[in-house]
Amino acid sequence: MSLPNTTDFTNPSTFILQGIPGLERAHGWISIPFCVMYTIALLGNFIILYIVKREPSLHVPMYYFLCMLAATDLVLSTSTVPKMLNIFWFNSREIDFNACLTQMFFIHCFLKTEAGICVAMALDRYVAICHPLRHSTILTNNMVAKIGLAMVLRGGVLSLLYPILARQWPYCRTNIIPHTHCEHMAVVKLACADIRVNSYYGLSVTFFVMGLDVFFITLSYIQILRAIFRLPTKDARLKTFGTCVSHLCVFLAFYIPTLFSFLTHRFGHNVPLYYNVLTAHMYVLMPSMLNPIIYGVRTKQIRDRVLRLVTHKE
Known part of the structure; x- marks a missing residue:
């Protein structure tokens, strides 16, 4: 299918997604790692949701937030990867104008939702370590549900303006x-x-919203570290800090590729276009794949449950 360079329309009914500019001949090979990562993300996050639902000992705020994170990762990765694989495998490049704006909304909405859940998980660790006796009374199931709903609403409200602004412009190039x-x-x-x-x-x-999230997470961990260093023994300090390692890894897995992609896209004018496209997929797909692996490896309850599932099937 030939792709025209220009058109005479002002409001297109469809857009054409080019794929990865400059790497069209390698689309088939590039699709392999993305397909593998997406499969791992789907399996890993569904397993997290299943295990937390079936294991009563995991019905606590930390794992409720983990379920929110898993659901967000599923929506975020599914909003981009299937269409990308269709482009790579079947040359299905067309996307309806309204579908394009809907995809734009979902990507930004759930990126911001995931950032908000990272803040909520930091809050959970702060209360658990700095105010352990009040943890169950502060982070009740009702409060956890309200926090989760607030994060989704925040993501939706902040992201609604992206498609609204995009819709109002004439497209004539x-x-x-x-x-x-x-x-x-x-x-x-x-x-x-x-x-x-x-x-x-x-x-x-x-800069302001995600920057504010990073500020609150940093502030939480300053208080957490102060509480940890006041513990009497080294073993107690290590054990307590160990409960935070999974969240720190999730936080880094989300923010590092996101900020790196944003900065290269905005300010890396000499960076090849295909590099920006590839890094944009990294901040969407990489956290979705890594988050269940991080919690599966670091959390004994989840790890043991997975082993029991595998052993039972065998």
């Missing part, structure tokens, strides 16, 4: 998006209009 999914700036750069408001809004959300 081309309908070819040099990406594998409807990334916000990749779409609006096709508009024949001044899109600075989109850029400023994206920058504001990233």
Whole structure:
């Protein structure tokens, strides 16, 4: 299928997703690691949800937040990877204009939801370590549900403006998006209009909202470390800090690729376009794959339950 370079429309009914610009001939090979990562993400997160549901000892705030994280990762990865694999395997590049805006909303909504859940998990660790006797009274099931709902609503409200702004612009240059999914700036750069408001809004959300999340997580861990260093023995300090390691790994697995991709996309003007596209997939897919592995390896209850499932099947 030939892809036109220009069109005469102002409101396209469809966009054409180019895939990874400059690496079209390697799409088949590139699809293999992405397919493997997506499969691991699906299996890992479904296993987490299943184990927490079936294991009464895991019905505590820490694992409720982990279930929220697993559900968010499933939605986030599924909103991008299946379409990408369709492009790579079947050359299915067309995407409806409204479907494109919907995908854009889901990506940003659940990225911000995941960032909020990381803050909630830091809050859980702070209360558990700094106020252990009040943990069950502060983080009740009702409070955990309210926090989870607040994180989803925050993500939805902050992300709603992305498709609204994208919809209002006339698109008269081309309908070819040099990406594998409807990334916000990749779409609006096709508009024949001044899109600075989109850029400023994206920058504001990233620096102020996600920056505020990082600030609260950092503040929580400063208080956690102060409480840990006040413990009487080295073994007690190590054991207590060990309960935080999984969350720290999840936090780093999410924020490092996200910030790296954002900075290279915004300021790496000499970075090849295919590099930006690949890193954009890393911050969507990498945390979804790593989070269940991190908790599966680090958490004895989950690890033992998985082993019992495997042993039972054998």
